[in-house]
Amino acid sequence: MIHWNSVGDFLAMGGYGFYVWGSFGLTVLIMAVEPILVARNRKSTIARLKRQLRADARAEYRSTAE
């Protein structure tokens, strides 16, 4: 069922290894990095919004205390 005779065969891709793995390599890299960037951006956005929310709450407290 498997088309290849050996791992070396598979990696060589019939002489097209550079082109095939260059294509798959960058695709895998992008599909790994993009979700990480999205998750990071989400974390930093939530942290920033929470800071703003606390600052707003403090300002409101001060203005009502006076």
Next chain:
Amino acid sequence: MTDRFNLYRFASPATFYPLAGKLIPWFVAASIVFGLAGLWLGMLVAPTDFQQGEGYRIIFIHVPASWMSMFIYLVMAFWAAIGLAFNTRLSGMMAQALAPTGALMAFLSLWTGALWGKPMWGTWWVWDARLTSELILLFLYIGYMALTAAIDDVRRADKAGGLLLLVGVVNVPIIYFSVQWWNTLHQGSSVNLAKSSMAMTMLWGMLLMALCFWMYSIAVALARARTIMLERERHTDWVRAELAGEQK
């Protein structure tokens, strides 16, 4: 507001946000399953191509990436039309969330195309109709992101970006039909419902990879949309409640 089931409720970020959060893990799981199955068929089982040897295996990412680059653009243009016609908040957020993924898909299409073109045509790049119109698609994505980022007022940014998307939508049929309309180096469509030129394992490998790219794109876009929603709706009660919940 009544509690009755109502489609418009899903157009509200407060409803969409938790729903998207629940759906994302399923799309991620589906993407992984389809991806593994597609790679198994395409890279391990599918036979050698009689013309292109093993080099043809680039098709298993080139075609899905190219399809997604066009389809994501159409979805963005659809949201742009909805946003301009009905002034809905959600539409601008969805277009914004899809743009980076669409741009990456267009880039991957060009990148894998270059790596395929070099051994098969003897060149990384030619200025023919298919390649040039796909490059224009990448520039449309970048232009949309730059334009919306440059305008401070979110509503006006959405309107301007939406107009750009709608004008640029003519490019999508040009990409799709370019191989029929013009004489080009790029080969014709590999998938033909009447008579496919591909072996069954090749075809299924490619379709599974396309499903993998679909699920991936939906998952990433939904995740990005959720962050955009928090940011844009930060003054509403539901975001405050959501942020308070995040502290635990």
